[in-house]
Amino acid sequence: MSQGESQQQRSQQCISCGIDVSGTNAARFACPKCGRRIARCAKCRKQSNNYECSDCGFRGP
Numbered sequence: 062m063s064q065g066e067s068q069q070q071r072s073q074q075c076i077s078c079g080i081d082v083s084g085t086n087a088a089r090f091a092c093p094k095c096g097r098r099i100a101r102c103a104k105c106r107k108q109s110n111n112y113e114c115s116d117c118g119f120r121g122p
Contacts, residue, residue, distance in 0.1 A: 073098075076112040077105035094119040 073089070075082050082100045089100045095117040105112070109122045 073100045075100055075102040075105055076114075077101055077110040092117065092119055093121070 073082055073087075074080065075087065076099050080102055082102050086103050087100045088103075088106055089098065091097065092099055092114040095114060097114055097116040099112065099114065101110075101112060111120060111122055113120045
C-alpha cells in the first residue's frame with residue numbers, strides 16, 4: 062500500500078453521515094456508476110440511509 066492510499070483510508074468518511082470511518086466496520090465499495098471509492102458506516106447501512114456519489118451523482122440506499 063502506498064503512502065497516499067494509507068492516508069486516504071485513515072481520513073475516509075461515511076458518505077451518508079460524514080463520520081470518520083477509519084478503523085471501524087464500515088463498508089467500502091466502488092460507486093456502481095463511476096467507480097469512485099465510497100465508504101458507509103455500519104449505522105447508515107443498517108438504517109438504509111441514502112447516499113449520493115460526489116463525482117457522478119449516483120444515488121443509492
